[in-house]
Structure formats: C-alpha cells, structure tokens
Amino acid sequence: MRLAVQPLLVAPDPGRQAEGLEAELRLTLPSDIRLVEDVVDVVARHLEERFVDRHSVRFNLRVALSEALINAILYGNGEDDTKGVALRVLFGRHAVEMEVTDEGEGYDYHVLPDPTLPANRLRPCGRGVFLIRQLVDEVRFNDTGNSICMILRRT
Amino acid sequence: MAFTVRKQGGILVIDVDGQLIVGNRQELKQRVLDALEAGDRKFLIDFTRTGYIDSTGLGVLVSLSKKIRDEGGDLRLAGLNEDLKTLFELTKLDTLFAITDSAEQALAAF
Numbered sequence: 049m050r051l052a053v054q055p056l057l058v059a060p061d062p063g064r065q066a067e068g069l070e071a072e073l074r075l076t077l078p079s080d081i082r083l084v085e086d087v088v089d090v091v092a093r094h095l096e097e098r099f100v101d102r103h104s105v106r107f108n109l110r111v112a113l114s115e116a117l118i119n120a121i122l123y124g125n126g127e128d129d130t131k132g133v134a135l136r137v138l139f140g141r142h143a144v145e146m147e148v149t150d151e152g153e154g155y156d157y158h159v160l161p162d163p164t165l166p167a168n169r170l171r172p173c174g175r176g177v178f179l180i181r182q183l184v185d186e187v188r189f190n191d192t193g194n195s196i197c198m199i200l201r202r203t
Numbered sequence: 204m205a206f207t208v209r210k211q212g213g214i215l216v217i218d219v220d221g222q223l224i225v226g227n228r229q230e231l232k233q234r235v236l237d238a239l240e241a242g243d244r245k246f247l248i249d250f251t252r253t254g255y256i257d258s259t260g261l262g263v264l265v266s267l268s269k270k271i272r273d274e275g276g277d278l279r280l281a282g283l284n285e286d287l288k289t290l291f292e293l294t295k296l297d298t299l300f301a302i303t304d305s306a307e308q309a310l311a312a313f
Binding site: 082084106111114118163170171172175 | 298
C-alpha cells in the first residue's frame with residue numbers, strides 16, 4: 049500500500065528553531081500496519097537531506113520510528129481503522145525529535161520486561177521499546193503512556 | 204519484498220529479499236510451518252539480500268526456532284549485514300541462533 053497522504057513540512061516554533069530544530073514534519077496516518085514502511089521511507093528521505101549522520105538516519109532512526117509506529121498501530125490503537133496515529137518529527141542538522149501518539153489508553157512503560165534476560169529471550173514479542181531505547185539518545189513518554197518521543201543527537 | 208524457497212541437499216533454504224517486517228512476517232512463518240508439517244527438519248534462512256528485520260520479524264524467528272527445535276529440527280541463519288547483526292546483538296538473539304556469514308557456510312555446517 050502506498051502512502052496517500054504526504055507529511056506536512058512546516059517551520060517549528062521559534063523556540064525550537066533556536067534549539068537547532070529547523071524543520072517539522074506532521075502526519076496523521078490510519079491504523080494500517082501496511083503503511084509503516086512507506087511512512088518511515090518518507091520521513092527518512094527528509095531527514096537524510098539535513099541530518100549530519102546518514103547512517104543514523106538509515107539505521108537508528110528508521111528502526112526506532114518503525115517500532116514506535118508498529119506499537120502505536122498494533123497495541124495502542126488495536127489496528128482499529130477509525131483511530132489514527134499522529135507523527136511529528138522536528139529535525140535539524142544535529143538533532144532529530146520524533147513523537148508518535150496513538151489514540152489508545154496507553155500503558156505503563158515503567159514495567160516493560162527486559163527481553164535480553166534469559167527468561168524472556170524466547171518470547172516472540174517485547175523487543176520494540178527495548179530497541180528504541182538502545183538506538184536513540186533519549187526516550188520520553190507522556191503520563192498516559194500513549195505518546196512516545198524519541199530524540200537523537202549527533203555532532 | 205519476497206521469499207524464495209528452495210531445497211538444497213535436504214535443507215530447506217529461504218531467501219528473504221527486502222525486509223522481514225510486520226507486513227510479511229506471517230507469510231514467512233506459514234511457509235516454514237507448512238514445510239515442518241510436510242516433514243522438513245533442516246531450515247536455513249538466508250538474509251544476504253535483506254535490508255531490515257523489525258522486532259515482529261525477530262519475534263517470528265524466535266517462535267519458529269522454538270517450534271522447529273520442539274520437532275527435533277534445526278534452524279540456522281546466514282548473511283546478516285552489519286546493521287542486522289547489531290539488532291541480534293542488542294537483543295541477545297545472537298546467543299539463540301546459529302548464525303554464519305554466508306549461506307554456504309551454514310549449508311556446510313548442517
């Protein structure tokens with residue numbers, strides 16, 4: 049499935065621009081798992097034009113964004129196509145901030161089991177947020193637990 | 204993205220062309236389970252032409268590994284690029300699978 053809606057490219061608030069986040073992408077996508085690949089491709093293309101480290105875009109940011117979108121669609125919105133996933137990406141030459149918000153009830157991100165422990169290693173799921181935490185510099189959740197913000201910085 | 208399945212010396216080899224992700228993981232799982240049901244016991248998944256595996260793809264590999272082992276079989280992986288190796292190392296799944304650089308090495312090791 050190809051992405052029918054292209055992201056909106058806008059100028060961030062002046063305060064964020066002062067932090068080096070020069071551009072902002074906004075997109076709301078339906079809860080359709082087939083869209084994840086195309087959304088990640090579109091975002092990566094924008095980031096590669098500006099961000100200093102292309103490998104981090106191709107690997108760290110692609111993985112982190114894929115995992116956040118998958119979680120939002122599968123677990124947050126339960127693949128309910130009446131619910132959307134809001135994506136907001138602020139970026140500049142040295143920093144990227146990606147925020148993914150679903151319409152679900154959220155979850156307690158404090159109690160996620162460590163998938164690398166021997167007892168959990170054979171579990172088929174539970175690696176998404178772990179990978180995100182490994183691949184970006186900072187991860188924040190809102191209080192509800194239905195919005196994740198992932199930040200990557202490179203000098 | 205596509206899966207190519209071939210038999211080589213009694214080993215079922217599956218080439219993953221493109222990505223192993225949430226959108227196609229069930230197809231891979233079903234192909235392997237069908238082959239297991241049909242009597243195959245030796246499996247090699249070749250990722251030489253694979254750019255990316257997401258966490259749901261990793262999850263399918265884990266569940267297939269367990270299922271194949273329960274049936275007395277063997278699942279090996281080959282051809283991971285540097286980024287994919289990093290994913291396996293971060294998740295410690297490199298300790299769960301027999302992984303070789305090339306399909307030829309894996310085939311010789313069965």
